[in-house]
Amino acid sequence: MRQFFASIVLVSALMPASLGIAGPLGRQAAGRQGRAGEEEAVTPAEIQRMFDGYALMQAQEQLKIGDDQFSQFVTRYKALQDIRRKNLQEHAKLVNEMRRMLNAGSPDEGVLSERLKTLQDLDGRAADDVKKAYEAIDQVLNVPQQAKFRVFEENMERRKLDLVTRARQANRPKQQ
Numbered sequence: 001m002r003q004f005f006a007s008i009v010l011v012s013a014l015m016p017a018s019l020g021i022a023g024p025l026g027r028q029a030a031g032r033q034g035r036a037g038e039e040e041a042v043t044p045a046e047i048q049r050m051f052d053g054y055a056l057m058q059a060q061e062q063l064k065i066g067d068d069q070f071s072q073f074v075t076r077y078k079a080l081q082d083i084r085r086k087n088l089q090e091h092a093k094l095v096n097e098m099r100r101m102l103n104a105g106s107p108d109e110g111v112l113s114e115r116l117k118t119l120q121d122l123d124g125r126a127a128d129d130v131k132k133a134y135e136a137i138d139q140v141l142n143v144p145q146q147a148k149f150r151v152f153e154e155n156m157e158r159r160k161l162d163l164v165t166r167a168r169q170a171n172r173p174k175q176q
Contacts, residue, residue: 041171047163052081055156062152063145072140080133087126094119 056077059065065073098115101107138146 042167043171047167048160051160051163058156059149059152063141063148065145069140073137076133076136076140080130080137083126083129083133087122087129090122091119091126094122
């Protein structure tokens, strides 16, 4: 049962990218097509989506998650990933806004101070949200699984960074 569910999750993560129907990502992929004989490059965002499906299947296997745990684990694991992604995007948006203000010259210190406070508040909320998400996951897992999950996440992050780095290198224009 859980193998079937995990397969569905992976196929649903991979299928939109392969069909070019993944909303903005599909449009990005379509924009890269057009040069005859050239292989289409994979974007880091596409790798992330595929990697999420792969990580879920690996978590199931490495943590030895039973059928009774799997549906709850999937929901909570995806919630953790969504929280991280959302907070990272909001953090990046604030930092980029401050960068633009600084690059424009003579920024208003009051506005900068407000943005810094907003960033600190966001980072504090993000830490609280991630902690709550971990607590929710820990409710589903036993203690050895909890420890394996922390190690698993570290290993998956390293693999993801390696794949993103490779994708960026592959997307660089070739020098002739």
